[in-house]
Amino acid sequence: MITKKRKTDSNSANAQGGIAVVISPEDSIEKHIQDTLVAGDGLCNEAVVRKVVENAPRLVHELIDMGVPFTKNEKGDYDLGKEGGHSQRRVIHAGDVTGNLVQETLLNHVEKECPDVEIRENTIAVNLVISDGRCIGVHALDTQSGQVLSIEARYTIIASGGAGKVYLYTSNPDIATGDGIAMAYRAGAVVANMEFFQFHPTCLYHPYAKSFLISEALRGEGAVLLNHLGERFMQKYDKRGELAPRDIVSRAVDQEMKQYGIDNVFLDLSFKPAPFIIDRFPNIYHTCLSFGIDITKQPIPVVPAAHFTCGGILAGLDGITNIEGLYAIGEASCSGLHGANRLASNSLLECLVMADYTSKNLRSTMQEAPLTLQHVREWEIGKAKESHEAVVVKNDWDEVRTTMWNYVGIVRSMRSLSRAKSRIDLLQEEIKDYYWEYWLTSDLIELRHLVQVADLIIRSAMSRHESRGTHYILDFPNKIQGPSKDTILRRFPE
Numbered sequence: 001m002i003t004k005k006r007k008t009d010s011n012s013a014n015a016q017g018g019i020a021v022v023i024s025p026e027d028s029i030e031k032h033i034q035d036t037l038v039a040g041d042g043l044c045n046e047a048v049v050r051k052v053v054e055n056a057p058r059l060v061h062e063l064i065d066m067g068v069p070f071t072k073n074e075k076g077d078y079d080l081g082k083e084g085g086h087s088q089r090r091v092i093h094a095g096d097v098t099g100n101l102v103q104e105t106l107l108n109h110v111e112k113e114c115p116d117v118e119i120r121e122n123t124i125a126v127n128l129v130i131s132d133g134r135c136i137g138v139h140a141l142d143t144q145s146g147q148v149l150s151i152e153a154r155y156t157i158i159a160s161g162g163a164g165k166v167y168l169y170t171s172n173p174d175i176a177t178g179d180g181i182a183m184a185y186r187a188g189a190v191v192a193n194m195e196f197f198q199f200h201p202t203c204l205y206h207p208y209a210k211s212f213l214i215s216e217a218l219r220g221e222g223a224v225l226l227n228h229l230g231e232r233f234m235q236k237y238d239k240r241g242e243l244a245p246r247d248i249v250s251r252a253v254d255q256e257m258k259q260y261g262i263d264n265v266f267l268d269l270s271f272k273p274a275p276f277i278i279d280r281f282p283n284i285y286h287t288c289l290s291f292g293i294d295i296t297k298q299p300i301p302v303v304p305a306a307h308f309t310c311g312g313i314l315a316g317l318d319g320i321t322n323i324e325g326l327y328a329i330g331e332a333s334c335s336g337l338h339g340a341n342r343l344a345s346n347s348l349l350e351c352l353v354m355a356d357y358t359s360k361n362l363r364s365t366m367q368e369a370p371l372t373l374q375h376v377r378e379w380e381i382g383k384a385k386e387s388h389e390a391v392v393v394k395n396d397w398d399e400v401r402t403t404m405w406n407y408v409g410i411v412r413s414m415r416s417l418s419r420a421k422s423r424i425d426l427l428q429e430e431i432k433d434y435y436w437e438y439w440l441t442s443d444l445i446e447l448r449h450l451v452q453v454a455d456l457i458i459r460s461a462m463s464r465h466e467s468r469g470t471h472y473i474l475d476f477p478n479k480i481q482g483p484s485k486d487t488i489l490r491r492f493p494e
Contacts (some may be wrong), residue, residue, distance in 0.1 A: 001117065001118070001119045001120065002120045002123040002124075002125065002138075002140055002151070003119065003120070003121055003122075003123065004122070004123060004124035004125070004143070004175060004179070004442065005121065005122060005175055006121055006122075007107060007119050007121055008103065008104075008107070009173060009175050010103065010161060010173070010175065011099075011161040011162055011164075011172055011173065011175075011176055011331060012099045012100075012102070012103050012161070012330075012348065012351065013099055013100045013103050013173075014099060014100070014171070014172070014173055014213065015098055015099025015100075015102075015347065015348055016096045016097065016098065016099070016213060016215035016217065016283070016284070017081065017083060017091055017093060017096075017098065017215050017216055017217045017344060017345045018081055018091040018092050018093030018094070018098045018217070018345050018348070019056070019060060019091065019092050019093075019098065019102075019345055019348045019349050019352070020032065020056070020086070020090050020091055020343065020344070020345040020346050020349055021056040021057055021060045021090060021091075021092050021349065022053065022056065022057060022090055023057055023060070023078065023080070023090070023092065024080055024088065024089060024090060026088060026089075027088040027089075027090050029050075029053055029054055031087050031088055032053045032056075032088075032090060033046075033049050033050055033053050034087075035085055035086050035087050035343055036049050036053065036337070036343045036346060037049060037339075038085065038245075039085045039245045039338075039339070039341050039342065039343035040337075040338055040339020040340055040341060040342075040343070040469065041247075041339060041340040041341055041468050041469040041479075042339065042340065042468065042479070042483075042484045043193070043196075043339035043340040043468065043469065043484050043486070044336060044337065044338065044339035045335075045336025045337070045339075047336075048317060048335055048336040048337050049336075049337055051317060051353070052317070052337050052346075052349060052350060052353045055352075055353050055356065056349055056352075056353070059349075059352040059353060059356060060092060060352075063102060063105065063352075066105050066106070066109055067105050068094060068101055068102055068105045069094050069101060070092050070093065070094050070098075071093055071094055071095055078092050079092075079093065080092060081093055081217045081220045081221070082220040082221075082243070083216040083217060083219070083220045083243070083344035083345055084216050084219060084220075084240075084242070084243045084244060084245055084246055084249065084344050085243070085244070085245040085246075085343045085344055086220075086243075086343070086344065086345075089220075091217065091220070091344070091345045093217065095280075095281075095282055095283065096215055096217065096280070096281045096282065096283045096284055097283050098348070099348060102348065107119075122142065122143045122144050123140050123141070123142055123143070123149065124140060124141050124143060124179070124442050124445055124446070125138045125139070125140045125160075125179060125180075125183060126138070126139045126140060126141055126148065126183075126379075126440065126445055127139050127183055127186065127187070128156065128183050128184065128186075128187040128323075128326065129150075129376045129377070130187050130188065130323070131374055133323070133324060134323070134324040134325045134374075135153075135155075135156045135187065135323050135324065135325040135326035136152060136153065136325065136373075136374040136376060137150065137151045137152040137153040137156065137374075137376040138151050138153070138156060138183075138376075139151075139376070139379050141440050141441075141442065141445060143441075143442045146439070148379035148381075148440060149379075150376040150377065150378055150379060151376065152373045152374065152375065152376045153325075153373070154325070154366070154371045154372075154373060155325050155326075155327060155362055155365075155366075156325060156326050156327065157319060157327040157328070157329060157358065158180035158183070158184060158313065158326070158327065158328040158329070158332050158333075159180070159328075159329050159330050159332060159351075159355075160178075160179045160180030160181075160332045161175070161176055161180075161330065161331045161332060162176050162178065162308060162309035162312075162331040162332070163176060163177060163178025163181060163309050163450070163453045164176040164305075164306045164307060164308075164309070165177045165178075165401070165446075165450065166178060166306070166400065166401065166404050166450055166453050166454050166457065167197075167305070167306035167401060167404050167405050167409070168401040168402050168404070168405035169203065169303065169304075169305040169306065169405060170203075170211055170305050170306040170307070171200050171203050171211055171212075171213040171305045171306070171307045172211060172306070172307070173211060174211075177446040177449050177450045177453075178309070178449050178450060178452070178453035179445075179446070179449045180313065180328065180332040181194075181309070181312055181313055181332055181449075181452075181453055181456070182448070182449035182450075182452035182453050182456075183449070184313045184321065184323070184326065184328065184332075185313075185452065185456060185489070185490075185491055186452065186491060187323060187326070188322075188323060188490065188491060188492060189313050189314070189321050189322060189323050189326065189328075189490070190313070190314040190321070190322045190488060190489070190490045191311065191312065191313055191314065191334070191456055191488075191489045191490070192311055192312070192313075192314040192334040192486045192487060192488055192489070193310060193311030193312075193334050193340070193460065193486055193487050194309075194311040194312070194453070194456040194457045194459075194460040194461075194487065194489070195311065195457060195460035195461040195463075195464050195471045195487055196310035196311050196338075196339075196340050196341065196469050196470045196471055197306060197308070197309060197310065197311075197457060197470055198246055198247065198306075198307050198308040198309075198310055198341060198342055198470045199246070199247070199250040199304045199305060199306055199307055199409075199410050199470065200213060200216075200246060200250070200304065200305055200306075200307035200308075201225075201246060201249040201250040201252075201253050201302070201304050202214040202215075202216070202218075202219075202225075202253075202267050202300075202302040202303075202304075203302060203303055203304065203305035203307075204287075204288065204291070204300065204301070204302060205263065205264040205301040205302055205303045206291045206293070206301065208291060209287075209291055211305070212287060213305075213307070214267055214284060214300055214302055215281070215284065216246070216344050217280075217281070218267060218269050218281065218284070219242040219243060219267070220243070221269065221272065221280065222269065222271075222272065223242065223267050223268060223269040224241075224242055224267070224268050225242055225249070225252075225253065225265055225266070225267055225268075225302075226265060226266045226267075226268055226299060227256050227260060227262070227265055227266075228260060228262045228265070228266075233252065233256055233265075234249065234252055236252075237249075237251070237252040237255070238252070245341055245343070246307075246341065246342075246344065246470075247341045247469055247470045247472070250304040250410050250470075251410055251411065251472060253265050253302075253303070253304050254304055254409075254410045254411060257303070263303070264301045264302060264303045265301075265302060265303070266299035266300060266301055266302065267299060267300045267302045268298075268299035268300070269295060269300075270295065270296055270297055270298055270299060272296075274296035274297075277295060277296050278296065281295075288300060304410060306405075308331065308338075308342050308347060309331055309332075310334075310338045310339070310340065310341065310342055310469070310470060311334045311460065311487070312328065312331065312332050312333045312334040313328035313332055313333050313334060314333075314334050314486075314488070315327065315328040315329070315333040315334065315335055315354075316335070316357075317335055317353060317354055317357040317358075318354075318357040318358050318360075318361040319333070319354060319357070319358035319361070320361070322490075327358055327362070329351065329354035329355055329358050330347075330350060330351045330354060330355075331347065331350075331351075333354065334486075335350060335354060337350050338350075339469065340468045340469020340470060340471065340484075341469035341470045381439070382436070384436065384437060384438055384439050384440075385437070385438060385439065386438065386439050387434075387437075387438035387439065387441075387444075390441075390443070392434065393434070393441075393443050393444055393447055394443075396427055396430065396431060396447055396451075397443070397446075397447050397450070399423070399427060400424065400427060400447070400450055400451050400454055401450075403420050403423045403424060403454070404420065404454055404457070406420075407419050407420035407423075408420050408454075408457060408458055408461060410472065411472050411473075411474065412461055412471075412472065412473045412474070413473060413474040413475055414462065414473070414475045417458055417461055417462045417473075418462075420454075420458050421455075421458050421459070421462065424451060424454050424455050424458060425455075427451050428451050428452070428455060431444075431447055431448055431451050432448075435448055456489055459489060460487045460489060461473070463487055464476075464487055465480070466478065466479050466480040466484075467479060468480075468484060
């Protein structure tokens, strides 16, 4: 397993809310399915949704058996949270650091119980290697030695997460640059529904806070959104108020900010007892306190931020893509679970189910038809030379993210998308030239991936002439009646 920075650096480690799972007698599989379909706004694959929801209890109990310390209530039952779009309390959590503790438990298990698994840190993938239509491995840069490695693989699994860093403001960590999606597209994989980029409505707004998410679980516990006048505003936009799906809440916050010319709105839970807030949200409480914000006494300044890539590499629940030997799971994939907008806390669930299905498929495949490794050619440096103009990469990085935020954000138009397309086209050519002319660095590799993902998002958005889920376009404010189709992009080898 290669990971471009530390093994603990991932979107999963930052997942605060929890895992949506039906374990309460008051809940049902059908309710969870229906909530997922409603959030997905007509674009979910219902068969996939059913399989994911039905497998959730079994896989969550596997995590419990492995030692994930999910929070319990005073009665000794698992404490279940409620988040936007859910009709029942069904979000099992470990405080407000669920993803981190799940990942930590799994990593500990691998390191103790699976001695044959090598985890190689600080190794960033550059390109997939394709031979006769089959993926046979990757080229990857060892960022400490500067050497480009040729890694052979019978099967290659992309589990690289999303692409939040394509936007100027995001809840994602720095590693979320869409690497897997970009590489797969360049290799000829089908990519779907990239226009559906979910914005989380509540990211901490503070000059020194970087990408810190204020979990939707706060709204599940009663937190309310206020404008600069101290007025609640969500009921103006949706009868579900603060617990409407994320796309609706994000657009409402965006509208309030634009209407009043304000930089942020506020999320208030201070009317709840202080011990409850500190016990339920210890990480959020202490982080906000470090920035001088006591959430037991005052509201939290928040803004929307890019959060989740609903589209990605088209794959089945078993990870299979259209390229033989290549699998994609989790946020890097488009499995049909999320549709046009992800239901809160279905993301970690998708990771669990897809990993389970994929591992079983691969185990069966390898037993039935074992393969020999194919040789991956050595990386050719050609006439590339060392660059002394790192500022160029930094400037291009900033321009990509600013362009996407300004023109391909929460609310779009064909005019803004066209402007973005023109700028990204120029940047792609510039970055392509730079890529071949100079030695590889992690910043250059990420920039190349990032601009490719930006292009995919823009082209997908321009091709969908309707507003649906997270894709709201002023020129086409209504949904197309009848069955909605996926947006499909594929680059055929030249």
